Amino acid sequence: GAVVSQHPSWVICKSGTSVKIECRSLDFQATTMFWYRQFPKQSLMLMATSNEGSKATYEQGVEKDKFLINHASLTLSTLTVTSAHPEDSSFYICSARSPAFTEAFFGQGTRLTVV
Amino acid sequence: QKEVEQDPGPLSVPEGAIVSLNCTYSNSAFQYFMWYRQYSRKGPELLMYTYSSGNKEDGRFTAQVDKSSKYISLFIRDSQPSDSATYLCAMRVGQGAQKLVFGQGTRLTINP
Numbered sequence: 332g333a334v335v336s337q338h339p340s341w342v343i344c345k346s347g348t349s350v351k352i353e354c355r356s357l358d359f360q361a362t363t364m365f366w367y368r369q370f371p372k373q374s375l376m377l378m379a380t381s382n383e384g385s386k387a388t389y390e391q392g393v394e395k396d397k398f399l400i401n402h403a404s405l406t407l408s409t410l411t412v413t414s415a416h417p418e419d420s421s422f423y424i425c426s427a428r429s430p431a432f433t434e435a436f437f438g439q440g441t442r443l444t445v446v
Numbered sequence: 447q448k449e450v451e452q453d454p455g456p457l458s459v460p461e462g463a464i465v466s467l468n469c470t471y472s473n474s475a476f477q478y479f480m481w482y483r484q485y486s487r488k489g490p491e492l493l494m495y496t497y498s499s500g501n502k503e504d505g506r507f508t509a510q511v512d513k514s515s516k517y518i519s520l521f522i523r524d525s526q527p528s529d530s531a532t533y534l535c536a537m538r539v540g541q542g543a544q545k546l547v548f549g550q551g552t553r554l555t556i557n558p
Contacts, residue, residue, distance in 0.1 A: 335489075337489070363544060365544075365546075372454065372550075372551075372553070373550060373551075374452075374534065374548040374549060374550045374551055375490070375534070375546075375548045376548075377545060377546070380544065380545070422487070424489050424490070426489075428544065433495060434480065434492055434495060435544075435546075436492070437482075437489035437490045437491070438489050439488050439489045440487065440488060440489045442487065
């Protein structure tokens with residue numbers, strides 16, 4: 332299958348700072364990228380969907396000003412958690428999709444800890 | 447009521463056993479059904495993909511979809527310790543409708 336690389340794998344930041352997470356499709360062009368959040372022993376919750384070159388569509392209850400998503404190219408999307416607080420600590424996972432594939436491929440996830 | 451219900455387990459079975467994992471759902475519009483495997487602190491990996499009702503087999507894995515009962519299953523034959531992971535069911539309405547709805551995931555342990 333195709334490869335989606337997410338960076339960093341884990342990050343610890345101080346409360347009030349911002350953190351950027353990158354999601355790259357390494358061997359295909361991702362027309363659509365998805366960002367999920369997963370709490371321990373819980374399912375993946377879709378945060379937003381982004382199409383290359385356009386604004387992201389956020390799910391109900393997700394603060395767009397807090398979770399900034401940029402999908403500037405067909406191989407890169409970024410999620411920036413602004414003014415992070417301890418309650419933002421979670422596992423963030425991206426997935427990328429191309430019309431050439433039936434399903435999206437997932438990155439390895441980023442564990443964010445806000446202290 | 448959640449759109450997709452999945453028993454979180456944990457489920458523990460001996461090596462070589464047949465494992466049955468299940469999900470139920472409430473939205474009759476779901477057409478595409480997936481099973482993902484997720485190892486600890488990793489992203490999900492697509493295992494099986496099924497459209498509409500029926501069975502699909504891939505090696506030791508068999509996926510079943512019963513749309514009349516709104517019930518899907520994943521069977522693992524000759525289970526191995528390396529199969530120990532969390533298994534998530536996921537589904538969506540259509541090819542163009544890209545939003546996946548996930549179950550909670552079942553944590554499976556295969557004991558040597």
